[in-house]
Amino acid sequence: LYLAVPPLYSIRQGGKVAYARDDAHKDELLRTEFTGRGKVEIGRFKGLGEMMAAQLKETTMDPRKRTLLRVDVIDAEAATKDAIDALMGTKPEARFRFIQERAEFAETEVLDI
Incomplete structure (x- = not known):
């Protein structure tokens, strides 16, 4: 069984947007992708209900970008x-x-x- 995992953070700077799956990924993106001038805005999602439909489609539903988590069902x-x-x-x-x-x-x- 596989679950699609939504991102935990959205990161914006100017017209640039990225999504981070966890704190370590957020820190990595801030170090490598958001090094320019301008205010960096970080939003934290608490659940799928907080995501706009376009964000959900872009991050969690897109097979090219989504993160899948394998779940083993035990007895x-x-x-x-x-x-x-x-x-x-x-x-x-x-x-x-x-x-x-x-x-x-x-x-x-x-x-x-």
Whole structure:
């Protein structure tokens, strides 16, 4: 399964427009493409609903320019069972291993510590 990924930023300077997929790409474009005089305007999209139809067509729908993200669909039932067994089971080492393997993905600002 492939998903078309819309850009995160639009960058404008005079008549020049570019779209960046992430912060690193935005920084690269600012360093290499927008070095001239004049104010650089950077807009951040929060979702497809904020893009004009022409922008969506130009960036996300155009096969020559779009970015595709490959998604592998896993067996959700088996993955859920494995997670519950690790977290709620009787083996503390399984719980510890589960947490250690996923700690980098934790959203620490939402944890109640």
